[in-house]
Each structure stands twice: as C-alpha cells, then as structure tokens.
Amino acid sequence: MTTPRTRSPADAGVSLREKLIAAGLEPWLADRLVAMPSKIVQVEPRRPFREPGVARDEVMFVRSGILSKFKSDGSGRRQIVALRYPGDGILPREGAAEYGIQAIVRSEVMVGKAEDFEPLVEEIPELSRFFWKLVQRHNSIGYEWLVNTGRRDSTARVAHLLSETAERSGIDVRHESMLNPFTQQQVADITGQTSVNVNRVFADLERQGLIKRQGREIIFTDWSELRRVAGFQPGYLR
Amino acid sequence: MTTPRTRSPADAGVSLREKLIAAGLEPWLADRLVAMPSKIVQVEPRRPFREPGVARDEVMFVRSGILSKFKSDGSGRRQIVALRYPGDGILPREGAAEYGIQAIVRSEVMVGKAEDFEPLVEEIPELSRFFWKLVQRHNSIGYEWLVNTGRRDSTARVAHLLSETAERSGIDVRHESMLNPFTQQQVADITGQTSVNVNRVFADLERQGLIKRQGREIIFTDWSELRRVAGFQPGYLR
DNA sequence: CGGTTGTTTGAACTGATTCAATCTGTGTGG
DNA sequence: CCACACAGATTGAATCAGTTCAAACAACCG
Numbered sequence: 001m002t003t004p005r006t007r008s009p010a011d012a013g014v015s016l017r018e019k020l021i022a023a024g025l026e027p028w029l030a031d032r033l034v035a036m037p038s039k040i041v042q043v044e045p046r047r048p049f050r051e052p053g054v055a056r057d058e059v060m061f062v063r064s065g066i067l068s069k070f071k072s073d074g075s076g077r078r079q080i081v082a083l084r085y086p087g088d089g090i091l092p093r094e095g096a097a098e099y100g101i102q103a104i105v106r107s108e109v110m111v112g113k114a115e116d117f118e119p120l121v122e123e124i125p126e127l128s129r130f131f132w133k134l135v136q137r138h139n140s141i142g143y144e145w146l147v148n149t150g151r152r153d154s155t156a157r158v159a160h161l162l163s164e165t166a167e168r169s170g171i172d173v174r175h176e177s178m179l180n181p182f183t184q185q186q187v188a189d190i191t192g193q194t195s196v197n198v199n200r201v202f203a204d205l206e207r208q209g210l211i212k213r214q215g216r217e218i219i220f221t222d223w224s225e226l227r228r229v230a231g232f233q234p235g236y237l238r
Numbered sequence: 239m240t241t242p243r244t245r246s247p248a249d250a251g252v253s254l255r256e257k258l259i260a261a262g263l264e265p266w267l268a269d270r271l272v273a274m275p276s277k278i279v280q281v282e283p284r285r286p287f288r289e290p291g292v293a294r295d296e297v298m299f300v301r302s303g304i305l306s307k308f309k310s311d312g313s314g315r316r317q318i319v320a321l322r323y324p325g326d327g328i329l330p331r332e333g334a335a336e337y338g339i340q341a342i343v344r345s346e347v348m349v350g351k352a353e354d355f356e357p358l359v360e361e362i363p364e365l366s367r368f369f370w371k372l373v374q375r376h377n378s379i380g381y382e383w384l385v386n387t388g389r390r391d392s393t394a395r396v397a398h399l400l401s402e403t404a405e406r407s408g409i410d411v412r413h414e415s416m417l418n419p420f421t422q423q424q425v426a427d428i429t430g431q432t433s434v435n436v437n438r439v440f441a442d443l444e445r446q447g448l449i450k451r452q453g454r455e456i457i458f459t460d461w462s463e464l465r466r467v468a469g470f471q472p473g474y475l476r
Numbered sequence: 477c478g479g480t481t482g483t484t485t486g487a488a489c490t491g492a493t494t495c496a497a498t499c500t501g502t503g504t505g506g
Numbered sequence: 507c508c509a510c511a512c513a514g515a516t517t518g519a520a521t522c523a524g525t526t527c528a529a530a531c532a533a534c535c536g
Contacts, residue, residue: 069381071381071382071384071385072385072389073385073390073394073469074469074471075469077389078389079384079388081381081384081385082381093374095476097378098378098381098382098471098473098474099378099381122363128366133332135373135377136331138377139373139377139380140335140337142319142380142381143307143309143319143320143336143337143380144309144336145384146309146317146319146383146384146387147309147310147311147317147319149384149387149430150317150387150429150430151310151311151315151316151317151430152311156311191388192384192387192388231311231312231313233312233336235291235334236336238333
C-alpha cells in the first residue's frame with residue numbers, strides 16, 4: 001500500500017536533488033524543482049498505485065527504487081511499457097492516461113501537482129529543454145523495447161533487459177554482479193512472455209555460463225557475450 | 239529514390255497547412271510553421287530515405303502519404319517502431335538517431351533545418367505546447383504497440399493495426415472500405431511477425447467474415463467484431 | 477507454524493517460423 | 507502485342523519456440 005509521509009526538510013529533497021543532477025539537470029534547476037510543493041510517498045512493489053484510465057494531473061519523480069508503467073490487452077494480460085529509475089519522472093498529461101503505475105521494488109516517489117509543475121516549466125526554458133531531452137530518451141528506449149518484443153527470441157529479450165538494467169541503474173561493469181530488481185513475472189511482463197519461460201531462459205543463461213545466480217543476485221560471468229546474444233547496443237540510452 | 243522539387247508557392251505549404259490544422263494546430267501557428275525555410279521532398283516507398291545512426295538535425299512534416307521509423311536487431315531483422323501520418327512530424331534531436339526512416343507509400347514530406355525550427359518553438363509557447371501534446375500522443379501509441387507485440391496473438395495484432403490505421407487515416411467507419419496502405423511485409427515489420435504468417439492471418443480474417451479483400455483494398459464486413467478480436471480501445475489515440 | 481509470494485520442473489500442445497516453390501499483377505522494352 | 511523482369515502474395519510441409527496446465531518446492535515473515 002501507499003504510505004504518505006510528512007515531509008521533513010532533512011529528507012524530502014536532498015537525495016532526489018542528487019539524482020536529478022546525475023540525470024543531467026543543473027544544480028540550480030534541481031533546486032527549483034525540489035522546492036516545488038510536493039510530498040514524498042513510499043510505494044510498495046506489485047501493489048496498485050495508480051490505475052489505468054484515471055486523470056494524470058500530477059508530476060512524479062523517482063527518488064529511489066523503480067516504477068513501471070503498465071497496460072493490459074483486453075483479456076487482462078499485463079504488459080509493462082516503461083520503467084522509471086531514480087532521477088526519472090512521470091510527467092502530467094491532459095485527461096486520463098491509459099496506463100497504470102506500479103513499483104517494481106519499494107520506491108520513494110516525489111509527487112507534485114501539475115498546476116505547480118507546469119508554470120515552472122513554462123517559466124524556465126532550461127527546464128523545458130531538460131524535460132524535452134528526457135522524453136526523447138524514454139522515447140528511444142521505447143523504440144528499443146519494440147525491437148526487443150517484436151524481433152528478438154526469448155533468450156535475447158531477457159539478456160537485453162539485463163544489459164539495459166545494469167546500464168540504467170549505473171552498475172559498474174567491473175563489478176561483475178547486480179542485484180536483479182525484477183521477479184520473473186515482471187521480466188515476463190516486460191519482455192512479453194510467460195514467467196514459466198523466463199525461468200527456463202534464466203536457467204539457460206546460467207547453463208551457458210553467461211551468468212550465475214544466488215537467489216535474486218545475478219553475477220555476470222561473461223558480460224560481453226551476454227551483450228552479444230542480447231544484440232545490446234547501448235547507443236539508444238545516449 | 240528521393241527527388242527534391244523546387245518549391246512553388248501554390249504547392250508547398252497549402253495542403254500541409256490544412257493537415258496541421260486538422261491535427262489540432264491553430265491556423266496562425268500553422269502559417270508560421272509553413273513559412274519556415276524548407277523544401278518539399280517526394281519520398282518513394284520501401285527505398286532508403288534516412289539511415290539509422292546519422293545525425294537528425296532536421297524537422298520533417300508529412301504532407302501526404304505515410305512515413306515509418308524503423309530499427310533492426312543485431313541480425314538485420316527489421317522492426318517498424320512508429321508511423322507518421324499527414325500532419326504528423328518527426329522532430330530533430332541532438333546527435334544521431336538510432337532509427338531510420340522510410341516511406342510506407344509514396345509520400346510528400348516537408349523538410350526543414352533544426353536551426354530554423356528550434357528558435358520558432360522557443361519563441362512561441364503555443365507551438366511548444368502543441369508539439370508537447372503531439373509527442374505525448376505518439377508516446378501513447380508506442381505503448382499500445384508494445385502491448386500489441388508483447389501480448390496479443392498474431393490475428394489480434396493484425397486486426398489491431400487495421401483498426402488503428404483506419405482511425406488514424408480518418409476513414410469514415412460508415413465507409414466500410416479502406417485502401418490498405420501496407421504490404422504484407424510491412425504489416426509483418428510492424429506487428430513483429432513474418433510475412434508468411436501475415437498472409438495466413440489475412441486469409442483467416444477473410445474466412446471469418448471480418449473483412450473482404452480485393453487486391454490491396456480491404457472491405458470491412460464486420461467492424462465491431464474486428465475491433466473486438468483486436469482488443470482495440472481507441473482511447474489511446476485521444 | 478501457516479500463509480503468501482516467487483521459483484522450478486514436467487508433459488502435452490499449439491501458434492508461428494522456416495524453407496522452398498508457385499502464382500499473380502504490373503511495368504518495361506522490343 | 508509479346509517477352510521478360512520484378513515485387514508481392516499464396517500455399518505446403520516440417521520444425522520449433524514458447525505457452526498452458528498442473529504440481530511441487532523454497533524462502534520469507536508475522
């Protein structure tokens with residue numbers, strides 16, 4: 001469930017500010033954004049947070065954790081269509097959004113009102129330019145995901161997701177290990193498969209010696225080969 | 239091939255202006271856009287137009303026809319990741335775009351320079367708001383495509399594409415017919431299948447009595463049932 | 477301990493691919 | 507008008523990747 005917390009000055013903006021700066025925002029702009037009236041919300045994973053089809057008149061910025069946008073086809077099969085990492089945001093839009101929002105892992109999210117956010121962006125061109133770039137980046141990740149679900153086989157899809165995740169969450173490739181944030185069901189919902197098959201793919205990758213697993217933890221025993229089978233070209237992440 | 243043409247006043251902007259207005263742009267803004275230094279280019283279908291991985295420092299607006307953005311996985315399997323109809327645009331971005339551009343059918347495209355376009359948008363907030371909405375719309379179409387390739391079976395995917403195409407190209411549903419703009423290979427490239435299977439799906443749809451075919455022309459004999467099997471909810475198009 | 481959530485495995489099945497051949501329509505040059 | 511080339515559509519047979527269903531197992535937590 002969602003537990004709003006009162007906002008203490010020590011806690012609310014400080015770490016989000018860092019994330020925004022890491023995402024390429026200039027410090028003084030990050031300050032303006034963080035100073036916006038808002039609250040920090042704890043979001044529990046795999047619990048309803050925002051349902052599809054309701055008005056999306058708020059801005060959200062991920063402070064920690066990972067959020068997902070999801071949709072489902074007519075018959076309730078779920079597809080995750082986008083991920084948001086710390087420093088990423090979900091911008092308001094007119095009317096209802098057809099996607100819902102859930103957390104992948106326990107996350108801290110700053111939530112503000114569209115009516116506070118929009119004037120800020122209109123007033124500061126640098127801010128608008130920053131979000132423009134952010135949107136383009138998410139866009140091009142979306143295109144890559146389409147290639148992934150449309151054209152790659154199940155092994156490549158999972159390998160690609162792992163490569164992308166490592167890259168986006170800033171894992172140092174010299175560390176050969178990463179705490180995989182996803183359940184197998186979530187990997188299935190991202191890559192358009194069943195969790196049963198995802199399980200088999202993980203087992204395969206391990207058998208092939210590309211990864212080792214210890215519970216949720218994944219150790220990359222052959223980075224370059226993993227990226228090769230994934231067809232992973234990090235260019236689309238800029 | 240690409241044949242640039244000299245721009246005659248009678249021809250260059252007039253019909254594009256209408257398309258932009260139809261897309262929701264106010265007339266005076268459409269005028270400003272059309273007045274931009276630019277040329278009108280004829281683009282032949284299924285021929286290289288813009289290759290992936292090169293700088294994309296131009297704006298393009300579709301005046302007639304349909305453009306596609308495509309990518310390919312490592313091994314050359316092509317995936318179409320977005321379509322652009324008359325009134326739609328492809329905006330410039332910093333650096334290289336990882337997608338290429340090809341026409342689906344013979345198209346007329348207005349091409350301008352990013353350096354002429356960007357100041358215009360920065361200067362006129364209404365224009366920037368218009369493009370913001372356009373981008374959000376394309377975004378939400380992208381999400382729906384992810385659901386399509388990730389979660390629907392081959393029949394539903396094709397039915398969905400047909401429904402979306404009719405809607406986006408403004409076919410009146412009372413006309414029960416549409417000139418299908420796509421080759422079966424293109425449908426395959428959009429929906430993530432092989433052309434062989436697309437052929438079988440078309441035959442199936444016809445056998446089920448949802449469509450009739452005369453060459454490229456498709457007659458919709460049961461609109462509502464087609465949309466039902468597609469799981470088509472037009473909300474995402476706004 | 478019991479409940480919940482996530483992972484693993486097997487067996488049967490099916491939707492879609494692959495490969496290869498044929499067919500059809502359209503445009504081109506002689 | 508015919509011959510030829512070319513692009514796209516159609517069909518069949520064999521194969522395979524991924525799903526479905528069902529059951530068991532493991533880890534965690536109050």
